[in-house]
Amino acid sequence: MPASTRFAAAAHIMALLAADRSRPQTSEALAKSLATNPAxxxxxxxxxxxxxxxxxxxxxxxxxxxxxxxxxxTLADIYRAVE
Known part of the structure; x- marks a missing residue:
């Protein structure tokens, strides 16, 4: 996955996790939101x-x-994590 796509996907995942902190989110649910494969x-x-x-x-x-x-x-934390 290209770097810019990886960062965008990571930021999207983090936003989803922050939006609903009441329960853990499965990789399948996160992937569905990203329109990608759970892997x-x-x-x-x-x-x-x-x-x-x-x-x-x-x-x-x-x-x-x-x-x-x-x-x-921060966004910088997310960027450093996936780059």
């Missing part, structure tokens, strides 16, 4: 998690959540 969403989530921006919850009802409050995450 792409998982790859981006992996980079975001490695940077400490998201965390995963395993098992039934699991998915991705923000690792810290959305006000403490």
């Amino acid at each position: 792409v969403a998982r790859r981006i989530l992996g980079a975001l998690a490695k940077a400490g921006l998201t965390q995963s919850e395993l098992g039934k009802g699991g998915g991705a959540r923000l690792a810290r409050g959305p006000k403490k995450i």
Whole structure:
């Protein structure tokens, strides 16, 4: 995935996670919003998690959540995570 697309997708994912913090979001739901394959969403989530921006919850009802409050995450943090 080209760099600009990767950053745009990562920012989109982070916005979705920030918009609904009540429950974890699955890679399938995130990918549907991005109109892409869930594997792409998982790859981006992996980079975001490695940077400490998201965390995963395993098992039934699991998915991705923000690792810290959305006000403490900048676009620069997201860019550095995926580039």
